[in-house]
Amino acid sequence: MTNSQFTIHNSQFYFSVVIPTYNRLDMLLRVLDALDAQVDAPPFEVIVINDGSTDDTERAVAQRKGITFRTQPNGGPGRARNHGVSLASGRFVVFTGDDTVPESRFLAEHARVHRETNDDPLAACVGYTGWPPGERVTAFMDYINDWGLQFGYRMIEHGAIVPFNFFYTSNISIDRQLLADHPFDTTFPSAAWEDIELAYRLDELGLKIHYNAHAVTRHHHPMNIDSFARRQYTVGKSGAIFYKKHPELGGFLGVHELEGRPFDDARLAKLRRKARLGERFRVLARPKVFETLMREHYLRGLRDGLSGL
Incomplete structure (x- = not known):
């Protein structure tokens, strides 16, 4: 999992992939398998934070080699992401979900944006999260993915710098030290707005979010x-x-x-x-x-x- 074109800054890893999880073991294993199969990725580590799952997550994932795994009492994704960042050593942190399966060039495409912005600590990359090919997708599912209720991908263009409300933690990479200095606010009790609130604070510091439509994850979470x-x-x-x-x-x-x-x-x-x-x-x-x-x-x-x- 190394690529010589990437410069590593005081760490053996360019990326730390942080995945909070709660009671989604089967899908989480698919996410981890997809990370194992990345193509042209820079050196990266994988950190899984088990947010108080009551299924078999701890036993199953802790046995996998090459993964940093920690369990914490259930406290929500913001707290779990902060925990993951505290363990990370990569130049950048990549957030993804336990139900979003990355395509093979997911990390390579995130890295391309950071390379093109000269590893700017105030440059983040958000990728595309869409429904899996072959899954039955209703008109309602298309709508919430395209027009801003869950995601808003029909509202932005590949290569654009997008507003803070496009800070999607299913598929985003950002400077690790910036996150360490400005963590998620853990007073949000649910997985709602805690990511955008962080992005708003970072936007005031000058964060630029670059949209790369080729950094793709597939969201295995049908909605009705x-x-x-x-x-x-x-x-x-x-x-x-x-x-x-x-x-x-x-x-x-x-x-x-x-x-x-x-x-x-x-x-x-x-x-x-x-x-x-x-x-x-x-x-x-x-x-x-x-x-x-x-x-x-x-x-x-x-x-x-x-x-x-």
């Missing part, structure tokens, strides 16, 4: 209307925490939309019925219906989160 609506409610509640920390982002977080807004359960039920039809039959899919329904769930979570602060 109901599961994603629950997720959006949780994202809204975490948005209240984000707003408390950075009230200047009230517009970005949707706080101003709450002023005088009626929350109509009958309208919500009607939207849900339309969205489910679009999920089932692609010809009936209406992006505006998906957007409105999920925004409603997000704003309800934001409202409830703000009332609890």
Whole structure:
């Protein structure tokens, strides 16, 4: 796992790949196998942080050679990523998920961006995370991957420097020392906004996020209307925490939309019925219906989160 074209800075590794995991052993093993099969990658290490899994993760992964493995009490992905960074020795940290399987040139493409930016500590690389080829993908799944609810890849172009809200920890590489000096905020209770909040702080320091569409991971986590609506409610509640920390982002977080807004359960039920039809039959899919329904769930979570602060 070495490549002579890369200069290593006071470490044998150019990359430290950090993977938080929670109860996804089968998929995690596929991620690790894909990392073993990387092509033209610089020297790298793999660090897995077991965030209190109750399955067989500890026994199965701890037996694999060449992996740094630690278990911690369940504390969420931000805390797990910080733990991984504290163990890392690479020049850059690559974050990926326990359900995102990298393609063969994933690390080579991340490295290409850092090489082209002369290992600038304020240059990060975000790659493309998409659904696996051959998987049944609904119109709703396409929508959340393309237009900003989960990812927003139809909104950006390969090679562009993208805003802080495209800091996707399923597929991003960033300077290790920068992360050590500016860790994830662990007061976010769920996997929601903790990555973007960090990116906002780093953006103020001058971080530039470069999008490389050729650094690809495949997201093995199908979503449906109901599961994603629950997720959006949780994202809204975490948005209240984000707003408390950075009230200047009230517009970005949707706080101003709450002023005088009626929350109509009958309208919500009607939207849900339309969205489910679009999920089932692609010809009936209406992006505006998906957007409105999920925004409603997000704003309800934001409202409830703000009332609890």
